[in-house]
Amino acid sequence: MALLRRALAAVGIAGIIAVVLRLRGSGGTPPQSGGWRELSGPDLR
Amino acid sequence: MRALVCGAGAVGARAARYLVADAGTEQVLVHDTDRKRQAAVVASLGDRATGLDQPDPTTADVVVLASPAARHAAVARAAVRAGRHVVSVADSVGAVEDLLDLHAEAHERGVVVAVGAGFGPGLSCVLACHAAAELDTVEEIHIAHHGTGGPACARQHHSALRGVGLDWRDHAWRRRPPGSGRELCFFPDPIGGFDCYRAALPDALLLVPSFPGVSRVTARLAATRRDRFTAGLPMLRPPHVEGRIGGLRVEVRGRRGRSYDTVVLGAVDRPAVAAGTVAALTARWVADGRADATGAAGLATLVEPLPFLHELARAGVRAAVFEGN
Numbered sequence: 001m002a003l004l005r006r007a008l009a010a011v012g013i014a015g016i017i018a019v020v021l022r023l024r025g026s027g028g029t030p031p032q033s034g035g036w037r038e039l040s041g042p043d044l045r
Numbered sequence: 046m047r048a049l050v051c052g053a054g055a056v057g058a059r060a061a062r063y064l065v066a067d068a069g070t071e072q073v074l075v076h077d078t079d080r081k082r083q084a085a086v087v088a089s090l091g092d093r094a095t096g097l098d099q100p101d102p103t104t105a106d107v108v109v110l111a112s113p114a115a116r117h118a119a120v121a122r123a124a125v126r127a128g129r130h131v132v133s134v135a136d137s138v139g140a141v142e143d144l145l146d147l148h149a150e151a152h153e154r155g156v157v158v159a160v161g162a163g164f165g166p167g168l169s170c171v172l173a174c175h176a177a178a179e180l181d182t183v184e185e186i187h188i189a190h191h192g193t194g195g196p197a198c199a200r201q202h203h204s205a206l207r208g209v210g211l212d213w214r215d216h217a218w219r220r221r222p223p224g225s226g227r228e229l230c231f232f233p234d235p236i237g238g239f240d241c242y243r244a245a246l247p248d249a250l251l252l253v254p255s256f257p258g259v260s261r262v263t264a265r266l267a268a269t270r271r272d273r274f275t276a277g278l279p280m281l282r283p284p285h286v287e288g289r290i291g292g293l294r295v296e297v298r299g300r301r302g303r304s305y306d307t308v309v310l311g312a313v314d315r316p317a318v319a320a321g322t323v324a325a326l327t328a329r330w331v332a333d334g335r336a337d338a339t340g341a342a343g344l345a346t347l348v349e350p351l352p353f354l355h356e357l358a359r360a361g362v363r364a365a366v367f368e369g370n
Contacts, residue, residue, distance in 0.1 A: 019274075034369010036233040036311060043366070044355040 049105035052112030053077035055195025059321025114140035134163035141247035152340035163320030175350035180299035192291020194317030199284030206276035208245025232292035241265035251343030291316035
């Protein structure tokens with residue numbers, strides 16, 4: 001019985017960790033310089 | 046040109062409106078399983094629009110499929126057999142595979158089946174082609190999508206987040222777990238940075254045949270924590286009302302001279318409006334005999350990117366380039 005309880009607890013903790021990892025926000029590096037420019041006129045000829 | 050538009054939802058209504066406004070269109074036939082919606086759209090389009098009880102492809106020169114993607118293959122098959130061109134805005138992997146299977150028959154009959162001719166895929170393929178033209182060789186293409194069009198598109202977005210992702214890597218298809226491969230992608234303003242994940246997206250299926258030497262093609266979908274947490278459940282709330290903004294980011298890497306270079310293009314628009322415009326312009330393009338090939342293919346194979354983007358810009362759908370590091 002104790003073994004079963006420990007196994008269930010381990011599965012539960014693993015599940016919680018998996019959910020946290022899955023939903024965790026991310027890092028990532030935003031662009032350091034520059035920006036978006038609309039394509040127009042000479043770009044489309 | 047006589048055009049049959051199947052589906053009078055957010056995308057189909059925009060496509061029909063664009064086609065009615067085109068001087069070269071003789072008549073626009075509209076079919077929708079929702080008769081009230083069909084009648085409302087036909088009434089709003091004026092004298093050149095007519096409602097149809099059945100989607101009979103023999104009534105038109107080109108058939109625009111803007112109904113939910115699961116219905117596209119059957120109508121497209123009938124249209125190809127009748128020798129009519131087809132433009133589909135299908136955005137699910139299954140529907141795109143079914144439509145691409147029509148290639149041999151369509152090619153034999155000399156007709157075009159434009160597959161995934163919407164915002165994403167669609168405009169994303171045209172942008173990839175345009176970016177590739179700036180490089181000598183293309184090695185990688187990475188697409189990111191943000192936002193949804195109408196309710197059918199929102200349902201597809203929800204379903205894609207639990208579907209297996211399909212990547213092209215080292216000249217072979219790889220199946221990837223849904224929700225993996227998190228990447229922070231920066232879309233054109235005002236969207237900005239969003240976490241994007243692998244999902245069941247058809248972009249790679251459409252792009253790989255157009256770029257024979259490419260070694261990697263991936264597609265990702267922007268998703269919030271709630272989107273990902275609820276992806277495995279039925280949609281808990283009705284899809285939001287159409288009209289929110291969406292974006293595309295297309296990154297193409299390859300060689301220019303001796304250096305390794307990256308070209309990043311993007312677009313921001315209401316996805317349903319942009320998808321309707323792309324579909325209608327593709328229909329016009331195909332009916333005028335301007336498609337670069339016959340058979341079933343994506344827009345990267347079928348259209349010349351520069352004149353296509355120029356005409357899209359005139360219709361209000363504008364692309365952008367990222368300049369910087």
